[in-house]
Amino acid sequence: MTQHLGERLRLQFEQLTPNEQKVAGFILDHFEDIAVYSASELASLSGVSKATVSRLFRRLGFESFSEVREHMRTLRYNGVPLVTDSGALGSGLERFQRHFERERDNLHQMLAAIDAETFDAVIAALDRAPEVLVIGYRNGYPAALHLRQQLMQVRPGVRLAPQPGQSLGEELIDVRPGTVAIVMGFRRRAHGFQALLKELGAAEVETLLIGDPSLAVSHVSSTWRLECPLDSVSAFDSYTPVMSLINLLANALLHARLKDGRARIETISGAYDRLNELD
Incomplete structure (x- = not known):
């Protein structure tokens, strides 16, 4: 920038x-x-x-x-939170309507851009991979954390990187060929983002890149790419499409391996009960 x-x-x-x-x-x-x-x-x-x-x-x-x-x-x-129109948010009930319309348009744009064959290929890869590595920096980290939590209910071998306060080097050194890496790449990406994708490619890792439309001009490579518009009515980005996509991916993977997925969810629920973790 x-x-x-x-x-x-x-x-x-x-x-x-x-x-x-x-x-x-x-x-x-x-x-x-x-x-x-x-x-x-x-x-x-x-x-x-x-x-x-x-x-x-x-x-x-x-x-x-x-x-x-x-x-x-x-x-x-490029992601700098700026107010470019002081009246954009509106007032009273109007602000809710404007917010709803922006969120709806973002969701429509995201889903309309997804190719069904590409999505099916992603789900098939997530189903067969020996391991899934979910990577997220900055605003991508909470999204990566949530995606990992959803996927690990469906299948084993789901890891999150980097761990809090840690770097990626030690996380990538043991990555096995055939692993699927899901990388969150939203605007104002951290330095080294392209180097990360290059490293994953050299390790024979299939990569799903989830990011905003600015990825189209960033010259990064990946196996698959799914774009989420982040626009809102004012300064701060909206991650509603990202969370919606995470929900879609997790549900699609569950249905791809329904018998094993159901059994795993039941096992996890049993662990909750034995540990008395949930009300």
Whole structure:
């Protein structure tokens, strides 16, 4: 991701004129709302001329304020939580309707993009694999944790990596050929993401990559790929499609091995009872 507006302002702040510093300070204090304002509004709120605002943006490498807006939209696409429309959430009952419509559209987009043959191939691989390794960093970690919990009720040999506070090296060294790795790859991915996939490929591991549409331009390789739109009505990403996909994968695997899956669920339930773990 290229150096964003806030970083450019901080790096050059001391070299700015006093009036340019007024604009820069206002932008840094209201960074998440910057795309909401026009150049004239920025000038008025900062107490400077519009020419000063234009001069500042040119100093920072932008030809126009529209280019700044496009830059902010790109940041949001890459996962930076920014408010790009102050009225996007709505108010009262309207906010619930807007939220519902966005969630519905994300789910529809995700399911419409899944190829049935690809999905069946994933389930068949999860059924026959000697081991399933679920990997997730950052926002992908809770999704990976939940997926592991669901899959381990259906079949044995499901591991989660990395363990809290640990790195991946020791987790990958004993991976066996034929293992299926499910890798969560959502935007603002950790450094080394491509190296991880390359390492899995070298270990003859089949890889299911679950991520957002930004994966399409990230040049990463995997055996299969399933995309989950994360857009919401405002700044923070929605992981509803991810959880829905996890539910679909777990249920499909259970039905692929229904006899063994039922027996395993019953065994786990018996362990709950003996340990008196659940009400």
